[in-house]
Amino acid sequence: MLGYHLAKSTNCQESLKVIEADVQHANMLAASIPRNKSGHRLQMKLVHNSLAPLILYLLQWIDCSCTCLLPSYLNLFYIVIYKVNADGRQDASSYGRRATIREFYAIILPYLQRLTELDDGANASNSLELTARKKPDERRKFSDIDFEREDECGICLEPCTKIVLPNCCHSMCINCYRDWNLRSESCPFCRGSIKRVKSGDLWVLTCGSDVVDPKTVTKED
Template sequence: MRRSFKDSLKVLEADIQHANTLASDFPREYDGACLQMRMSYSPVAHFFLFLVQWADCHLAGALGLLRILIYKVYVDGTTTMTTHERKASIKEFYAVIYPSLLQLQKGVTDAEDKRQRAVCFERYKRREEAEQRQYYDIEFEKEDDCGICMDTNSKIVLPNCNHAMCTKCYHEWY
């Protein structure tokens, strides 16, 4: 069932109010401000809104006629609406802002946190083991090389200086 334009606006306003409630629950900044949002119409919206009454607010949002204004509200009730407001489209509101506030409201449970830590620990543990294995393989290969001619030889001599040399280089060197 398709909603009317007015119903869509009411739902959008209700979601914005719910987002404001969620945002007000979070710790305030040092100056006591919190973020709030309200719906805003484009200056030309009033002229075109009667043309799109038959469509839902997604068309009005796509045309840029409706925006969400994000601004700070201080403890004393003053706002930063005129100087530092930010605008979000309806799509940005429903895709990013509203889901983020809902997720922040739920918070991260201890069980979820422990599960995430275990997953990360296992992932990095496997990566670290693979890197160590690769390092040891390289070191093991280096021990098979002669330190002078860099030839890979199965007969390596370790003199008192602990340098690995093939027998040919050892006899030439000493």
């Protein structure tokens, strides 16, 4: 893993830039993981000992690739892992733990990537579950709307008890029927003749609230 990340680096400075970029990526992954109740999260930084600047200067001065010196060179650098508060400041009670570059690439970075993948999968699963829960509620809501529309007059769109024409079975409220019957002798929906339809021939369309069970009828009687 370590060799793969640094294979494209031709000198020590480029190797350090690659490691720094990977450390920042690890910090982003750690920040995306849900925090505990205290609000703390882990953060990392690349640290070197006092001899590292001198060796870097020597390698630049002799202008050679550090590939052959990479194992011993990287021992001068390590990763410090510490806790930070919700505001990003280091926790005063937290002492940074040290990890080698090899441990960072072999354990820490893959572990953070795996945790992020698991968290994304859990969020996707929760989202699907919420969507599945919403669907019955939405269906129920649409059903209620449909029931309300069934109680509306097809002409004035007012909720009411509707009468039904015996010839074509189209329905409307009694007020709209009377108004229409004065002006026309045909159904307003299909233009079927209602010339011979009398008030006594009309049917009354019951709604759900008008239907009662036999026990209720017995009690009322």
